[in-house]
Amino acid sequence: MNDMAEQRYLKLTVAYDGTAYHGFQRQANAITVQQVLEERLATIFGHPLKVTGAARTDAGVHAYGQVVGFATSGTIPAANIVRAAKSVLPPDIVVVKAEEVSADFHARFSARSKIYLYRIYNAAVADPFRRNYAWHVTQPLDEAAMDTAVQTVVGTHDFSAFRAAGGPPVSPVRTIYEAGCTREGDMLEFRFWGNGFLYHMVRNLVGTLVDVGLGRLTRDGFTRILAGRDRTRAGITAPPQGLYLKEIFY
Incomplete structure (x- = not known):
């Protein structure tokens, strides 16, 4: 320069x-x-x-x-x-x-909040045209149960239960302003709007919420995992291709 x-x-x-x-x-x-x-x-x-x-x-x-x-x-x-x-x-x-x-703008540190989406293709048979853009789950998912459970993350919480190892050493406390799960045909979409997200936090949340959708975990069980702050009690890390960084607010 x-x-x-x-x-x-x-x-x-x-x-x-x-x-x-x-x-x-x-x-x-x-x-x-x-x-x-x-x-x-x-x-x-x-x-x-x-x-x-x-x-x-x-x-x-x-x-x-x-x-x-x-x-x-x-x-x-x-x-x-x-x-x-x-x-x-x-x-x-x-x-x-x-x-x-202005010169004091910083793409990461000036951000006030972010919206992430996560998409699941919920059908018995795979769709080759969606394989890079959604997580394919073959068993039927109860989106109403998942939507009810995900509401419990709204507010300020310690998200240690949904934090992956290997991320930066930052506080696990984050505030989620809105969260939800909706379905349109065979496509499910989770939406998370928060002031910040930990390493793999959205994918770990979705992996655990799918256990709710499959009937393996209740809403109260999900809430206890959040409160327990123990990553080993939560579900799998959902695969990356379903995750989308939607919008960043400054």
């Missing part, structure tokens, strides 16, 4: 199909969304880029509204970035919005 040029700070909203990528965050020996963004966008800004993402989505996870921020000395107007990015990015990564922000 030319230090003599005036720096600008940009915020991009990015959608991507995570199927082909080993998550968002750059890795040494695997292709990630961050790497592709940095390498391809550098060609339109005229210098190497280092972007910061709001969420470090895992391999196979998708996003409607990932947010990245970066400093640039490039002069391309924000209004032209969406069109220019389309010409250099692969079709499974799309910049959907670009705007200038």
Whole structure:
């Protein structure tokens, strides 16, 4: 970057199909969304880029509204970035919005809340066209029971029971503003809106809620798992392809 040029700070909203990528965050020996963004966008800004993402989505996870921020000395107007990015990015990564922000904006630390969706394809026979975009569960699921159980996570709780090992050393206390489960035909969708999420928290919640939907666990049993703060008592980690980062609020 030319230090003599005036720096600008940009915020991009990015959608991507995570199927082909080993998550968002750059890795040494695997292709990630961050790497592709940095390498391809550098060609339109005229210098190497280092972007910061709001969420470090895992391999196979998708996003409607990932947010990245970066400093640039490039002069391309924000209004032209969406069109220019389309010409250099692969079709499974799309910049959907670009705007200038102040120097104190941080994609991750400035975020106030996020919405995640999780989709389950609930049918006896697999659908090859949904295999990368939903968790296929063959046994019938009771969405009403799961919706009733998931309401118990609304509010401020210690989510240690749904926290995977390997995440950053942060407080397990999070506030969930809304949560629910709905069905449309064979597709089930969970929605979680909260001020923050622990490593694999949504996938671990869904894995446990599926036990409720299968009749293996009651609503009260789910509530006791939440209160118990013991990951070994909760269900499996739902697979990544059903998870979507929907929106981030600042």
